[in-house]
Amino acid sequence: MAEIDWKEARRYLGLHRGGGTVDEVLEAGLRDCGRALMACARPRSVWRRFPLALGEGWVETAGLQVESLHLRRHLEGCTAV
Secondary structure, three states, X not given: OOOOOHHHHHHHOOOOOOOOOOOHHHXXXXXXXXXXXXXXXXXXXXXXXXXXXXXXXXXXXXXXXXXXHHHHHHOOOOOEO
């Protein structure tokens, strides 16, 4: 089973901002929640490949067009997602 990436978990919780300090009580709480999650989680995944079209500041895939220069730059050179 997958391991919890604690640095990434703190980042998603917004705890990397403001110096990134986490006191011992909060850290213990996070670890307790992580243990409870790992005890009952059954990770699974489903995926599908879609063709990708890139335009000037937009991305289109799976019938959805997204206006985003950053996403377009991120996917530069890709032909599918």
